[in-house]
Amino acid sequence: EVQLVESGGDLVQPGGSLRLSCAASGFTFNTYWMHWVRQVPGMGLEWVSRLSPHGSSITYADSVKGRFTLSRDSARNTLYLQMNSLRADDTAIYYCARGYGLDLWGQGTTVTVSS
Amino acid sequence: DVVVTQSPLSLPVTLGQPASISCRSSQSLAHSDENTYLNWFQQRPGQSPRRLIYKVSYRDSGVPDRFNGSGSDTDFTLKINRVEAEDVGIYYCMQGTHWPFTFGGGTKVEIK
Numbered sequence: 001e002v003q004l005v006e007s008g009g010d011l012v013q014p015g016g017s018l019r020l021s022c023a024a025s026g027f028t029f030n031t032y033w034m035h036w037v038r039q040v041p042g043m044g045l046e047w048v049s050r051l052s053p054h055g056s057s058i059t060y061a062d063s064v065k066g067r068f069t070l071s072r073d074s075a076r077n078t079l080y081l082q083m084n085s086l087r088a089d090d091t092a093i094y095y096c097a098r099g100y101g102l103d104l105w106g107q108g109t110t111v112t113v114s115s
Numbered sequence: 116d117v118v119v120t121q122s123p124l125s126l127p128v129t130l131g132q133p134a135s136i137s138c139r140s141s142q143s144l145a146h147s148d149e150n151t152y153l154n155w156f157q158q159r160p161g162q163s164p165r166r167l168i169y170k171v172s173y174r175d176s177g178v179p180d181r182f183n184g185s186g187s188d189t190d191f192t193l194k195i196n197r198v199e200a201e202d203v204g205i206y207y208c209m210q211g212t213h214w215p216f217t218f219g220g221g222t223k224v225e226i227k
Contacts, residue, residue, distance in 0.1 A: 035216075037164075045156075045164065045207055045218040061215050095163055101154055101211060103175065105163040 002026035002104065004096050009109030016086050020109055022079040022096030029077040030054055033100045036070065036081050038092035039108075048094070049081065064090075086113045117142050117210050121219035127227045128198045136222045138191040138208035145188060145212070152211035155184055155193045158221075159204040167206075168193065200226060 008020040022034070036048040049060045049070045058070050069082040079096055091113045098104040118141040128134045144151045155168040166175050168184035171191060181196040195202055203226060208219040 044221050045209070047209075047216040047218065050216075059214055101152070101166065101169045102156075102164075102209070102216075103166050103169070105165065107163055 004098060004104060004106035006094065006096055006106045006109040009094065009111045011112045011114065012086055013115050014087060014113055016113070017082070017084045018086065018111060020081040020083065020094055020096075020111070022081075022106060024077045024079070024098070027098070030072070030074040032098050034072065034079045035097045035102060036079075037095045037097055037102070037105075038090075038111075039095070040092045046092075051079065083111070086111075088113050116215060117144075117213045117217050119208060119210055119217050119219040121206075121208060121222050123222060124220070125223045125225070127225050128195075129227045130200065131197050134195040134198050134202075134224060136193045136206055136208075136224075138186070138193070138219050140189045140191075140210050142213065143188045144191075144210050151187060153184075153186065153191050154209045154211060155182075156207045156209065157202075157204050158207065159201075162204075164207065195224075198224070198226070 005023045012018050031053050035050045038048050039045050051058050051070050055072050067085045071080045093108040093110050095108045096106045120139045122137045144153050151171050153171050156164040157167050158164045167178050167182050172184045183194045185192050205221045205223050207221050
């Protein structure tokens with residue numbers, strides 16, 4: 001089955017770190033662009049980061065630049081988002097999405113940053 | 116960043132009637148490769164977003180043909196020909212021509 005499954009979301013204190021994972025299955029993972037998009041519950045969508053096929057190009061939204069790091073493990077068909085120096089306004093549901101046009105989304109994983 | 120503005124914010128519709136959502140961008144979405152990267156997503160209550168339309172007017176596989184996208188340059192529209200109960204949710208447009216990709220604020224479609 002073609003799907004994306006996110007994990008790793010948790011409650012973390014401000015200034016803390018978290019690593020999100022997105023496991024891909026049913027398609028050739030390293031031939032696709034991959035993205036992270038987040039959504040504050042009840043609010044709109046915000047694009048966070050993207051990674052080109054084979055990982056040669058990575059881009060971040062200004063709001064996370066210098067704090068978040070995107071990577072991919074092609075052997076495990078998994079996308080990672082390492083999040084450091086977390087702030088309250090990083091609280092959101094984090095989705096991974098496939099392809100330049102975001103044609104496939106996972107179910108999301110919830111990150112809560114609070115003391 | 117390109118600002119994407121959707122209207123209306125809320126759209127109450129009678130079952131079987133048409134619905135139309137507008138999406139406007141602060142810059143032209145025509146790419147140098149001659150494509151226009153404007154997508155539409157549907158988010159049903161409690162679900163992840165699902166892409167409906169890509170490159171302005173191309174319907175994704177499995178999307179009912181009552182959903183139609185149109186437009187060019189900075190002005191785009193999603194039309195639902197005859198709204199069904201399963202169409203309830205929030206609809207987002209997203210531009211993928213300029214980095215960073217940006218989303219509209221969403222339009223909530225509900226049944227009157």
